[in-house]
Amino acid sequence: MRVPLSWLREYVSVDAPASEIAKRLAVSSAEVERVTRIGVPDEDGNLGHFRVGRVLEAGKHPNADRLQLCRVDVGEGESRQIVCGAWNFGAGATVAVALPGAVLPDGRKLERAKLRGTVSDGMILSESELELGADQGGIMVLPESWEPGTPLADALPLGEEVLEIETTPNRPDLLSVYGIAREVASLFRLELAAPPGTDPRLAEDETPSIEIRDPAGCPRYLGRVFQDVPLGPSPPWLKARLLAGGMRPISNVVDVTNYVMLALGNPLHAFDLETIRGGIVVRRAGAGEALTTLDGVARKLDPADLVIADHERAIAFAGVMGGEETEVREKTTSILLEAANFEPVGILRTSERHGLRTEGSNRWEKGVDPHLAAQAAALATELLVSVAGARWSGHADVHGELPERPIVRFRPERASELIGLEIPAEEQRQTLERLGFELEGDVVRVPTWRARDVGREVDLVEEVARFRLADVPFTLPRRREMFGRLSKEQRLRRVLEDVLVGLGFTEAYTSSLVPTGQDDGAVALPEPLSAEQAALRTTLIRGLVEAASRNIDAGNDEIALFEIARVYLRSGESLPDERWRLAGVTEGGFAGAKGAVEALHAGLHLELRIARADGGVLLHPGKAAALEGGWLGELHPALLAGGWGAWELDLAELFARVPERVAYEDVVSYPAVHQDLAFVVDDGLLAGELVDVVREVAPELREVRVFDVYRGDQVPPGRQSIALHVSFQSPERTLSDEDAREIRERIVATLAERFGAELRA
Amino acid sequence: MDVQALEREAQSAFAGASTPAELDEARVRYLGRKSPLKQALREVRDRESGMSLNAARERLETAVTAREEELGRAELDRALAEDVVDVTLPGEAQRRGHLHLITQIRREIEDVFLGLGYEVVDGREVETTRYNFDALNFPEGHPARSRLASLYLNGDVLLRTETSPAQIRVMESREPPVYMVSLGRVYRRDTPDATHNPIFHQVEGLAVDEGITLADLKGTLLYAMRALFGEEREIRFRTHYFPFTEPSIEPDVSCFLCDGGGCRVCRFSGWIEMGGSGMVHPALYEHVGYDPERYSGFAFGLGLERIALLRHGLPDLRQLWDNDLRLLSQF
């Protein structure tokens, strides 16, 4: 919403500068995007260079056929010689003149100049050069009555400041200059003028025929007939206001409808009365019906679209856009003015369906007060009669019961309590009354223009609070029965992150949305953002592979990445099963991944149990393992070449096994006995199987670690040597050599029995 | 034999020895088996001279040991003085990992609110329209409900557009007091640009208890913003509109770059918009079965990427999804 300050001041006489008005509005009413100045710059006496002038003589330039040479009286006694490129005027015309030294709205500085050998001592201005209109066809001809020498700024709105306001969807009442004026009056505690527009006398009674067949979609339709409409351009002040308000002037009739919309917030429409067959019918579109809109587009109507029709066909999209056939045009002499009210959601749907957003639909879809139509009609009528010189000849206002003013119970002490600031009841009353609320005891009657927005006590609390926001103190809740803590899962996720960061892994964030086709079981989006973001991921690893690959391409080294995030698995219910996963990708192949997974398990005090597994599509077939709740392995070179270790773990499964507490073990009081044992076993035996048995038979075992695996000359073919470092320790006593020998013999005997293992000397 | 003269001579020989070898030579001469002192001790007969000889020997032995330590220490000092490293050479290379910047910010915020007594709740990412919109009082026809704004899996299931559905689930599950923050991924059908990505992260907080006020919201946000942006920060409230709060407030934090003087980051206003907040709309209480006369509360939401961009001067949030180690390891 663009609010020119001169227009605002017509409704509330506020002296504060634009910046101050903007600041207060921004805090209490609506965001002010910026304050801009339009038109002629008002600096260093620049406005003094613009005068009303009268053309005394005008004739062809001696050296140029396209130029006129004029003498212009600008009230200085001596007239000035001015060269001009326009021909839409002659001697006697009253014109707008800029004198040398003037800075024009586009920033150009005017100098005394020679044009084709002749001095030009100023410039005769067009509307567009003053940003007072869009007409570039010729210079602006002013009323004859204006005295030469009059400062132009006294006669025309040469330039002004405009507030550019971004309103919230709950406040359609602020999509009008008058609505903003009401806020400004409240903010500065000033008097608000009565709403603009007074009906002139209705001379005749040419009642238009209006029928509303869909009162839910159109609660009110007020139509007025005007005759002898002299269609033409609007006067400069009206054009200037529209331009400042962000709309292009078109013709006096259309400009009046737009002016009223900007002033009061009720969009209007004018039909060429002669093109309407029979009368107005407001209804839903029929099957197969079509309408060519003002923008020249032929549109197929949807049966849900609300249309304005005559007795034969649809002639406008209600509230969105008029039709081409009934448009006001040059030959128009009589018009039907529509001041209606439309229900918001239907307008929103029609505007979405047809991709048509207009100033009108933008207001309707937020909900316009049905009571406003009469005021809007009055202002439009006043202007059509006084500005355009039309004759008002007919009126009809069709509506059912218009909504009552809502009644809300209100307790000022409750407002103070919720805000946390003591605001006297009397001040609260004044604030509300200035906004148009009426108070009687603990009952508040809501003004009709706020009926959609204010329906509860707390809505009134907001009305009171928003004017005192700066005074609200800073306090903290007086908490009770609460303490802050992370859940076990949250705490353990942090542990895992910290373990990995300690190992030199960097955390990556990859997309939850992946292409379809990676996993047939994935949940797909029916209307995806793109083919690359079409399904919910079921694994984290692919995102990490991509991230690793990007890093390789970037020439980065020491690449080790992890991610903790969710995957989304089909659950058979309407909502997928969201599972937290931890995945990693690292240099160093299988061993690199395994080292990290071992560290993660150690970080959680978990034993890592691992088994050989099928590599699937992701992993090297010979370097793939299954874990409890996950997998690890070396990435299949087709996926990422160069020997990359990878893993993925399901955190719920992992965390379920984490012990509640870690019990103390005495590992200090008595020394451990360390031994290295090498066994020759069959080639196919996994070291882990050997280790499992060692653990099983030796409860005194503190640690067992494979430190060497050997195949070659020193062992028979088909056999391998697996060397273990073992340490034994008792929490109760120092183990003797005798004890150690006994344990060792137990191990050797069992391994020989189970695996045919021979102890190497 | 003049014991005293001998002792004086030995003492000065020990003191004069400037290397361990010289000292050893002197020790052999005066305390060795063939030294006059040892010979005298072997030959002594009377108790008195024996005691005096022994005392001299002990003193001399002590002196040798002391001098030995002195010389050894001097030797070590000399050796160390020559053993010099170039302290500007790099240390042994260590691979260092990094938490993603968003995780770092997430933890900071979690810790701030843990300190204020809040719990951290991880909500679902795939939600029903009931939790994502209806229960949060989004009216029919609200733009966020549109398929053009949100990512639907079907008619009533979508990727959450904010983390607040978790608030409804918590309120449904128990009576106040509720003090919670939920952080995580949210999804909107936005065209990616420097400040938008269809997936981003939010923190949303909720406090519902007896006697919670708008002033409590202001104080809480002040505390959080000071923790994130520095102790000098101030908070300003501007009125706004959200379906789930009433009154609705947009909090601004005073610009930490220009200290309110005006700069490019704060668009020369001295204030930076931080997100949305307000007092919980009573419709939410009705939905979860709380008594709005007894309880009141506030809610707020901030974008984590926005914090990252503002605080660290990151020009484009899409870089946070590139996972380039050169960028991630800066933080």
Ligand SMILES: [Zn+2]
């Ligand atoms: Zn700044």
